[in-house]
Amino acid sequence: MADAIPSPRITTRDWSLNDIIESSPNFHRMTRLHYSAPSLRASMSQHEASGTPLIIHGWNRHPHWPKSLFNIEWLRKHGDQNPTVRNVHDWSDSQIPLPDFIEKMRTSSPYATPQEKERLYGKDGDCPAEWTKWLTEGGVIPDEVLFNGSDDFLKFLPESAKVQTLMCYMGIGDTFTPFHKDLCASSGQNLMCYSENGGSSFWFMTKASDAPTVVSHFHKLGHEVDLESHVVTLEELRTAPFDVYIAEQRLGELVLVPPRSCHQVVNSGGITIKTSWSRMSLDGLCVAAYHELPIYHRVCRQEIYKVKSNIYHAMDHYTRVVEQTEPEIELATPASKLKQLIRLFDDVLAQEYTSQHASLAHISNVSDSEPISFDGIHCDFCGADIFQSFFECGKCLPLSSWNSEESRIVLLGDGLVLCPSCYVEGRTCQCGEMQPVQCRVVDELLQRRDRAVKAICRFESLADQELGYFSEHPKWVLSSHQRALF
Known part of the structure; x- marks a missing residue:
């Protein structure tokens, strides 16, 4: 069961970045880099590979920074006029007229008090189309x-399965996002677009490789990180057996969150508006398939990002890329990605x-004239996305499911x-x-997979011997250490 959000939770009163970092040997200052640094792209790649967070600053000084667009008065006219807000004191969600929300933020104290009953945080809001375009x-x-973008595999999902990851966040001091990991080992990006009256956000982040240690540590304290229900205190972080990277995000700063990095964001001072999005790298898909999905199954957290389907459609995409490219040196990268996707898909098939x-009964048949979407099917118990196989009962449905004869x-x-x-x-239905x-x-799945292997053979002559053809030898789908669940 999810643990309750404690109250009072956390306050930024008297916080100083330097004082916080100096208060514990396991606290470290997050690496910062200016957007114009010659090493920017290499540093981004290095930090994601190492699993450590990075802040890229100075975007608000960029000559093309849209100051008039990234503005609360622009939002007042063109933004969502009835945003959903969360009261961080009782975790209830409601809608409020945008002008009223802005007024509440501007007239509220930047610090929570033990007596107050309401402190609103606009989170997971729709990003204006104009912001998206910029x-x-x-x-x-x-x-x-x-x-x-070029390193986001979520773009390979079909339109019916697309996931909206671009969100807006608006709040004042002592509003927060609890300690958590981003969904399915995705990579997080968070850009502060606007602030007033010294508004900033404190970030507390762990290294990606420390995720098992972090989860185990909080299990001992009675908290489940993957349920996003616990707000960690500075004292809990000081006594933790892992390093914590800390930064104070200000206007024009982009925070890069590595896959599996456990992190918490606490707003400070006046209003801040941030836009945030996720992307899925190939390494992220691997980590999700082998590490995150088993955790989601255990804690019954809905998957959302359709990892197995993403692997399948990405494999299809790179098959076409490799087929259409001359087998020269420029083929090395897509061929390498395709080979990794084939191995991932082999485990999905197994x-x-x-x-x-x-x-068995099939939703789709070879004779179907139009493709059928399976993207809305998920496990009614644990929330796992259904890619190919599932068990179903058409009788044991709640009465509310029957709208008519x-x-x-x-x-x-x-x-x-x-x-x-x-x-x-052992789970089943009532009957x-x-x-x-x-x-x-x-x-058809086996043929798609074997088509990918044939594409690889244009680059690696022995790939067929290494990977084999499953449509010719279906029993090869099951390796010596895996067996069918049916």
Whole structure:
């Protein structure tokens, strides 16, 4: 069960970045780099590879910084007029007219008091289209760290499965985001677009490789990091057995959050407005598949980013890229990525495969004239995204699911759904008559995978011997250490 958000929580009263860092040997100043530094791109790559956070500053001094656009008065006229806000004292969400929210922020004390009942934080809000356009088309923020940029694999998901990761955050001092990791080992980016009256944000971040230690430490304290329900105190961080990287983010500063970095953000002073987005790298997909998804299954956290589907569609994309490129030196990078994706997809297949697949019910058939979307199906117990295999009961549905007599006809995928992992752990429906179902035709999946192997062979002549062809030898799907869940 999620632990309750404590009250009073945390306050930035009397905080000083230097004093905080000097107060404990495991506290370290976050690396900062100016946007014009010649080593910028190399440093971004190095910090993500090492799993340490980085701040890129000075964007508000860039000649193309849109000062009139990144402005609260512009938002008052053109932004979401009824944003959803969270009261950080009772964790309740509500909507409020934007002018009223701005007035509340400007008239409230920047420091929470034990007596106050309300302190509102606008989080996970829609980003204005004009802001999105500047980010993606302005040519200012490096493409490597942009959503749908050159290193964002989420762009390979089909339109029906696209995930909106670009969000806006608006708040005053002593509003916060609890200690957490970004979804599915994605990489986080957070740009402070506006501030007034000295508004800033304190960031507390861990190294990516310390994630298991961090999670284990907070388990001992009775908290689950992956439920985003605990606000850590400075004293808890001082006594923690891991390093903490700390920064005070100000206007025009972009914070880069490595995959699996556990972090907490506490706003300080006057109003701050930040825009934040996630992207998924190939390494992030690997970490998500092998490390994060098992955790989500354990804590029953919905996956959101459709990792297995992302691997499948990314493999399809790079197959076409390699097929259409002459086998010369420039093919090395896409071929290397494709090979890594094939290995990832092989593990996905091993988890989802059954030799009896042809006799099972299928949502999609080879004869279907139009492609069917499976993107809305997830496990009704743990929240896992369903890529290929699941168990379903069309009888054990709550009465609220029946809107009419016609709706009593339950189509495949619309019933009570359990992922294979939940089913083999003993979970089932009330009647106990769940049936195995397949999304796609397995032979088609094997052919797509083997097409990728053939594309690799244009670059590596022995790749077929190393990877094999599953459509010719379906039993090879199951390695010696994996077995079907059906």
